[in-house]
Amino acid sequence: MNSINLPRNKVTRAIKEFIVEGDHPCLMAQSVIEEKAVDTIVLQGSSFNEIKKLYTFIENSVLTKNPNSNVFTSLIAVFPDLVMEDVEEFELFLWEVLYKLNAMDAYDWDPSVSEKLHDNNYSFSIAGAAFYIVGMFPNSPRKARRMPFVSLVFNYHSQFEKLRKMGAFDHVKKRIRQRDKRLQGSINPMLKDFGKESEAMQYSGRIVDKRWKCPYFEKPVK
Numbered sequence: 001m002n003s004i005n006l007p008r009n010k011v012t013r014a015i016k017e018f019i020v021e022g023d024h025p026c027l028m029a030q031s032v033i034e035e036k037a038v039d040t041i042v043l044q045g046s047s048f049n050e051i052k053k054l055y056t057f058i059e060n061s062v063l064t065k066n067p068n069s070n071v072f073t074s075l076i077a078v079f080p081d082l083v084m085e086d087v088e089e090f091e092l093f094l095w096e097v098l099y100k101l102n103a104m105d106a107y108d109w110d111p112s113v114s115e116k117l118h119d120n121n122y123s124f125s126i127a128g129a130a131f132y133i134v135g136m137f138p139n140s141p142r143k144a145r146r147m148p149f150v151s152l153v154f155n156y157h158s159q160f161e162k163l164r165k166m167g168a169f170d171h172v173k174k175r176i177r178q179r180d181k182r183l184q185g186s187i188n189p190m191l192k193d194f195g196k197e198s199e200a201m202q203y204s205g206r207i208v209d210k211r212w213k214c215p216y217f218e219k220p221v222k
Helices: 008-021 027-034 048-064 087-104 157-166 169-184
Strands: 038-042 074-079 124-126 129-136 150-156
Touching: 008 027, 008 038, 008 074, 027 169, 038 048, 048 074, 048 087, 048 124, 087 124, 087 129, 087 150, 129 157, 150 157
Parallel strands: 038 074
Antiparallel strands: 074 150, 124 129, 129 150
């Protein structure tokens, strides 16, 4: 596959058009982009070297983040040269990336969340910080996840907890789900509050049930 080598400014512009100018249902996503609180990395595929760049990018964010800041931030990894035909292919790709990131990680798992994939309080951890991950790609079954490029959004789990402590979480969640219903015609059936079901089932956007297994570990061994 030949890389299209899109410059970073064109990628970030396309993301802004999709999220802000497209009036994305997620108000928090709109907010962090308008406040320029999003860090974006453009990667040429998912080779070891490219995922190592992603790991370093996330680690640097964790190490330099001010834990007392009220500014919400997101990290976006964009793979503009990848094409995913369907959500099953995308889900496998997503977990392959997460597996590689985990294999590179020398830090302990964030103690505020579980590292067991099927635990209700599971969340993915990198460099000692928990992240809620939103997978997005043009062919996603959810309109709100149809980013122009294959993308993985890393949201600090601590930010959602901060919203809860501020008493704003339920209000924000309700507004986002109302907006998503207007866009799609239905609320995303996979969305569950943290602690009620493993959030790992939500990462790809694919509709699954409690029998779900991580596809990366289920794929045939070559």
